[in-house]
Amino acid sequence: MTDLTRATAAELGRLIASGEASAEEVTRAHLDRIGEVDERVHAFLHVDTDGAVEAARAIDSARAKGEQLGPLAGVPVAVKDVIATTGVPTTAGSKILENWRPPYDATIMTRMRAAGLVMLGKTNMDEFAMGSSTEYSAYGPTNNPWDLGRIPGGSGGGSAASLAAYEAPLAIGTDTGGSIRQPGAVTGTVGAKPTYGGTSRYGLIAFSSSLDTPGPCARTIEDAALLHAVIAGHDPRDSTSIPAPVPDVVGAARLGASGDLSGVKLGLVKEFAGEGAEPGVSAAFRDALDALVKLGAEVVEVSCPHFEYALPAYYLIAPSECSSNLARFDGVRYGLRTGDDGSKSLEEVMSLTREAGFGAEVKRRIIIGTYALSSGYYDAYYGQAQKVRTLITRDFAAAFEKADVLVSPTTPFVAFPFGSRTSDPYQMYLADLYTIPSNLYGGPAISVPCGLSEGLPVGFQIMAPTLADDRMYRVGGALESALGTLTPPAL
Amino acid sequence: MAAISREEVAHLARLSRLAVTDEELDRFAGQLDVILQSVARVGEVAADDIPPTSHSVPLTNVLREDVVVPGLSQAEALSGAPDAEQGRFRVPRILEEEA
Numbered sequence: 001m002t003d004l005t006r007a008t009a010a011e012l013g014r015l016i017a018s019g020e021a022s023a024e025e026v027t028r029a030h031l032d033r034i035g036e037v038d039e040r041v042h043a044f045l046h047v048d049t050d051g052a053v054e055a056a057r058a059i060d061s062a063r064a065k066g067e068q069l070g071p072l073a074g075v076p077v078a079v080k081d082v083i084a085t086t087g088v089p090t091t092a093g094s095k096i097l098e099n100w101r102p103p104y105d106a107t108i109m110t111r112m113r114a115a116g117l118v119m120l121g122k123t124n125m126d127e128f129a130m131g132s133s134t135e136y137s138a139y140g141p142t143n144n145p146w147d148l149g150r151i152p153g154g155s156g157g158g159s160a161a162s163l164a165a166y167e168a169p170l171a172i173g174t175d176t177g178g179s180i181r182q183p184g185a186v187t188g189t190v191g192a193k194p195t196y197g198g199t200s201r202y203g204l205i206a207f208s209s210s211l212d213t214p215g216p217c218a219r220t221i222e223d224a225a226l227l228h229a230v231i232a233g234h235d236p237r238d239s240t241s242i243p244a245p246v247p248d249v250v251g252a253a254r255l256g257a258s259g260d261l262s263g264v265k266l267g268l269v270k271e272f273a274g275e276g277a278e279p280g281v282s283a284a285f286r287d288a289l290d291a292l293v294k295l296g297a298e299v300v301e302v303s304c305p306h307f308e309y310a311l312p313a314y315y316l317i318a319p320s321e322c323s324s325n326l327a328r329f330d331g332v333r334y335g336l337r338t339g340d341d342g343s344k345s346l347e348e349v350m351s352l353t354r355e356a357g358f359g360a361e362v363k364r365r366i367i368i369g370t371y372a373l374s375s376g377y378y379d380a381y382y383g384q385a386q387k388v389r390t391l392i393t394r395d396f397a398a399a400f401e402k403a404d405v406l407v408s409p410t411t412p413f414v415a416f417p418f419g420s421r422t423s424d425p426y427q428m429y430l431a432d433l434y435t436i437p438s439n440l441y442g443g444p445a446i447s448v449p450c451g452l453s454e455g456l457p458v459g460f461q462i463m464a465p466t467l468a469d470d471r472m473y474r475v476g477g478a479l480e481s482a483l484g485t486l487t488p489p490a491l
Numbered sequence: 492m493a494a495i496s497r498e499e500v501a502h503l504a505r506l507s508r509l510a511v512t513d514e515e516l517d518r519f520a521g522q523l524d525v526i527l528q529s530v531a532r533v534g535e536v537a538a539d540d541i542p543p544t545s546h547s548v549p550l551t552n553v554l555r556e557d558v559v560v561p562g563l564s565q566a567e568a569l570s571g572a573p574d575a576e577q578g579r580f581r582v583p584r585i586l587e588e589e590a
């Protein structure tokens with residue numbers, strides 16, 4: 001039999017449905033692979049061996065009874081540790097939630113379980129999803145399977161690395177400023193941020209509520225679309241969930257794979273056309289663009305003059321919302337409590353708990369957010385950033401008058417060595433330069449592997465209008481059909 | 492000119508209930524100054540006539556029928572608490588006890 005860990009999720013689903021492989025065999029193959037390589041990769045914070053085998057057996061027995069199963073039934077998935085999951089710890093990469101076991105499942109988790117997906121475990125991430133390298137995880141970084149001395153991207157570096165290391169065929173990420181797409185880019189995998197509100201935030205530990213978006217990570221476009229279809233759709237438990245039908249992303253991915261992009265207009269964002277990107281990243285991006293033109297796509301230049309203000313606006317809006325959201329970690333209802341020796345007040349215990357439980361980047365962002373929201377500075381910082389958000393949304397609207405999707409590199413640089421951007425926090429922020437505009441606007445965007453620079457993967461970003469998630473899957477499917485997928489060196 | 496001083500960072504840390512150390516204050520003050528000087532550029536473009544956007548999805552007042560649906564039990568809600576007593580969260584003292 002072929003190596004089950006190298007198969008796509010779609011193939012695994014077919015093998016399980018036809019009885020050529022059992023869900024338990026597929027799950028055990030991935031658990032074995034995790035046992036073999038994760039000591040070096042450190043993609044996982046928690047591996048749920050017993051739970052995974054039990055879930056896989058339930059699928060096998062359902063199939064034996066002749067039950068009708070979905071296309072991903074029995075297929076394993078790795079879940080970012082910011083998604084609440086019953087039965088296993090959920091830490092968000094933070095010491096303040098060490099060993100916390102959520103009393104409920106996130107909506108996307110409920111939907112994955114209902115679709116028969118088998119959760120392998122929880123993946124590493126920058127603490128509370130704040131970072132671009134997993135170096136801000138309280139549990140140590142994840143190593144990029146392409147080069148173990150380099151970052152796997154972040155915040156969802158664990159999910160992306162688990163795919164590149166063939167530890168899982170599918171993974172869940174969350175994208176607030178690029179935390180699905182940038183890890184996808186630097187690990188040579190696919191990462192999709194759905195339309196904001198297209199996937200439920202219920203049970204997602206909040207970082208920046210107006211931006212946070214859960215989404216699929218995979219090694220192929222079709223696999224990402226299949227997982228997207230499982231988790232997306234209106235959820236009454238999330239007040240910002242959009243009550244609209246989910247676009248046919250799977251059909252779009254397959255249409256794209258047929259390799260015909262006649263009549264599709266790709267908007268080349270003038271302001272992002274390689275400026276600020278490493279030469280090798282720009283070169284791979286240009287080559288990919290040429291490949292899409294050969295498939296019939298037309299390139300039109302679009303101007304988004306306010307995109308250059310997206311990064312500053314984001315680094316005011318996200319910390320502001322984080323300073324408010326993370327107030328809930330007060331040592332009272334869940335998580336860590338430090339210094340409660342009977343002599344200290346609630347306020348002192350709270351301050352000691354938060355000091356001990358949060359890492360440096362989280363503290364920096366809480367302090368910045370508190371500053372930006374404080375009276376006297378609110379108008380100059382948070383208020384202005386919200387106006388920039390309007391201008392960026394207008395830029396997108398104007399660009400989509402001329403183009404069906406917008407394209408850019410996903411991130412300006414390939415995977416960088418550990419420690420090279422931690423001393424200056426702002427240098428780390430630049431990793432999200434091209435991904436942030438879609439978060440501020442709310443539209444969907446995907447990163448697709450488009451070649452190598454210096455032997456390391458480069459990502460091609462496709463941005464689509466709000467609720468037109470299918471468009472990015474069509475173009476992504478076409479790009480994949482032209483360029484193929486990337487295979488990392490053997491671990 | 493610095494956008495933010497060490498004293499301001501100390502004040503903000505207190506407001507944020509973070510018992511930061513002197514070493515952290517030294518480090519954060521410089522780092523936060525760099526970040527704030529960089530993000531202050533938002534002031535260059537946003538004019539008075541531009542409305543703010545708080546949210547990309549224009550949804551308001553999401554309502555539902557007032558019917559009872561299952562929620563967490565008391566035991567589940569308390570399951571992660573650092574300290575609980577008699578079915579409630581137990582907290583350190585809130586009022587000062589003056590002798």
